[in-house]
Each structure stands twice: as C-alpha cells, then as structure tokens.
Amino acid sequence: MLVIETIVHETIWGGKKLTPYSGTNNKKIGHLYSLISNGELESKILNGEYRGQLFRKYFDENKARFGLSNYKEFPFLLALVDASDDLSLQVHPNDVMAKELEGADFGKNESWYFIDAPKTGKIFDGCKARTSQELKEKVTLGKYDDVIDFLEVRSGDYVYIEAGTMHAMSAGSLVYEIEENCNATYRVYDFDRVDKDGKKRPLQTENALKSIDVSLKSKTIPYVGEKTERLYSTQLFKNTEEYTNVSNTLECLTVIDGESEVEGQKVQRGVTIVLEPNETVKLNKSEFVISRPLLKEAV
Known part of the structure; x- marks a missing residue:
C-alpha cells in the first residue's frame, strides 16, 4: 500500500x-x-x-x-x-x-x-x-x-x-x-x-x-x-476500522474523518492510501471514501 x-x-x-x-x-x-x-x-x-x-x-x-x-x-x-x-x-x-x-x-x-x-x-x-x-x-x-x-x-x-x-x-x-x-x-x-x-x-x-x-x-x-460513474466508482464508509481491497485493480482510500498511523505515517483528514488488490489497511475508527478506476478497453 x-x-x-x-x-x-x-x-x-x-x-x-x-x-x-x-x-x-x-x-x-x-x-x-x-x-x-x-x-x-x-x-x-x-x-x-x-x-x-x-x-x-x-x-x-x-x-x-x-x-x-x-x-x-x-x-x-x-x-x-x-x-x-x-x-x-x-x-x-x-x-x-x-x-x-x-x-x-x-x-x-x-x-x-x-x-x-x-x-x-x-x-x-x-x-x-x-x-x-x-x-x-x-x-x-x-x-x-x-x-x-x-x-x-x-x-x-x-x-x-x-x-x-x-x-x-x-x-x-x-x-x-x-x-x-x-x-x-x-x-x-x-x-x-x-x-x-x-x-x-x-x-x-x-x-x-x-x-x-x-x-x-x-x-x-x-x-x-x-x-458508479464513467471512469470511476466511489463509496463512503463510516465508523470503519479495517478495509480490504477485494477488487482486481487499485483502490484509493481517502480519510474524511479520523486519525491513524499507517506504515509509520500519520493518516488524517485528506490523506489517501492507495491499496493494491487484496491489501488490507487497519485504521482507528474512521470515515473514508473509496474510489476505484474503472477498467476500460480503450480511453
């Protein structure tokens, strides 16, 4: 991640x-x-x-x-x-x-x-x-x-x-x-x-x-x-402490509320964590948005 x-x-x-x-x-x-x-x-x-x-x-x-x-x-x-x-x-x-x-x-x-x-x-x-x-x-x-x-x-x-x-x-x-x-x-x-x-x-x-x-x-x-829109899908999560990317592409977790430490870094409002498929991130109870690029045959 x-x-x-x-x-x-x-x-x-x-x-x-x-x-x-x-x-x-x-x-x-x-x-x-x-x-x-x-x-x-x-x-x-x-x-x-x-x-x-x-x-x-x-x-x-x-x-x-x-x-x-x-x-x-x-x-x-x-x-x-x-x-x-x-x-x-x-x-x-x-x-x-x-x-x-x-x-x-x-x-x-x-x-x-x-x-x-x-x-x-x-x-x-x-x-x-x-x-x-x-x-x-x-x-x-x-x-x-x-x-x-x-x-x-x-x-x-x-x-x-x-x-x-x-x-x-x-x-x-x-x-x-x-x-x-x-x-x-x-x-x-x-x-x-x-x-x-x-x-x-x-x-x-x-x-x-x-x-x-x-x-x-x-x-x-x-x-x-x-x-789900044209080039991305997005979803809001509240009061969540753990998230796993179960998709087959990258996902972006952006913190809206809450403060945690991830990989030795302070993760707070506005910080994005990019997750590869099957990666799990553990947070203190947080509100965050997951955004994922949609796979396209041609753009």
Whole structure:
C-alpha cells in the first residue's frame, strides 16, 4: 500500500478549515490534494519501495498489473475543497470539446460529496438560458444573474457534475472531490474579484460558451452505496476500522474523518492510501471514501 503526501493549493476563495491537516499556517487553502498526477501537480509517495518518488512513476511502472494500461495517466484526481467564498462560475469541456480546444483525450466530469453544506444551502448549477444564443447574449451584457441556476444541497449529499454543466461551489462548502484527469476549466464569471496584486483573474469566456450545454443540470442524492460513474466508482464508509481491497485493480482510500498511523505515517483528514488488490489497511475508527478506476478497453 502507498501513503500519499498531500499537496496544499492556496486560492483566492480558500479558507482555513483544512489548515490543521496541511502542515502549514496557510489560511487560504482551497484544495488539499490527496492524489493528483496531471503534469502540473504530482503527488509523492511517503512509504515503501517508492518512498520519495512520484505516484506517476509507480503508476507508469505498474498499471499493466491492474488492467489500467489504456490510461496514459491515472484517470482521476482527489481533493478536499474548502470554499470560504463562492468559486467562479465555470464549465469543464466534454470529450469532443476537450479534444478540439485542448487536444485532451477526454473531458472532465466530477463528483462532490458535501462534508459541510454551503451557507445558503445551494450551489450554482445549471443554466436558466434556454439556448446557447441566449446564453451568449446575456453573458456579453454581463447579466449573469439571468443565466445561472441553483441546486439545493445538504451535508451528506452526493452530486455528479457532468462535463458541459455551468457550475460553481458556493461559500461554506467543504467537499470531497473526485475529478476526471483533464486540466481544462473555463471561467465564465469571477464576481469581479481581484487577487492580492489587485488584478482580476482571467476569464475564458469564448471557450466556456463553446463548452456549456444549457440543458444540463445536476441532481443531489444521498451518498449511500456505491456510485458508479464513467471512469470511476466511489463509496463512503463510516465508523470503519479495517478495509480490504477485494477488487482486481487499485483502490484509493481517502480519510474524511479520523486519525491513524499507517506504515509509520500519520493518516488524517485528506490523506489517501492507495491499496493494491487484496491489501488490507487497519485504521482507528474512521470515515473514508473509496474510489476505484474503472477498467476500460480503450480511453
């Protein structure tokens, strides 16, 4: 098994909920990456034969053993997300648009598990505009309130956000996030915020308008039982002290609550343990999410 080192990502909208688990005094942590290997950020391994090396190296050298050879990179990334402010209105491209605009193998669908619900009880999700032309006209005029829709969420909810959906996490949210491994995010609107240098963050309006499907809107469901999506399956476990990977591929165990020691490493909120088939990990009573890549004939 591999214990993965977390990576801190400071953001303009981040908060301090994850500070106690970051090994830093940073009060603007947006993402605590539990497992990421996307060419921009690369997770390191803390134990065993690959100690001190990148997870990418482990995956490249071992993916054939786990039926994952058709993935150039590990197919998803994992993070805890603390939104002390609203995120930008944004969209991720679907496969067709990701290939056209980025030359990527696939677009980005993602799943959110709400550890803490937003203050308003809703996130930005979906589009009030009925056509792409109406959306373009409203965005051009800066009438964002006329186009963005909302989705009510509560703590414990699971939301699958399909590529092409206009969306944004809202203030107060603390979320476990699993994203397909595509780097493309197109901002539509950033609430006219400025960074520490007094500059507005760039928008990618043209690509966003090409990528938004006005018909898409997410749904909330309780995070109970296994959720199987396009490139991964995921399941929440509570009050659990032992877990065995009974699948025939890798599984990622990400701690949501609880503290243990595994392979001489402190394992707490935000830490991911990668389990090979038949490996068992023993923990103090914990809440965690298991995420598993789906085997694909071709990707």
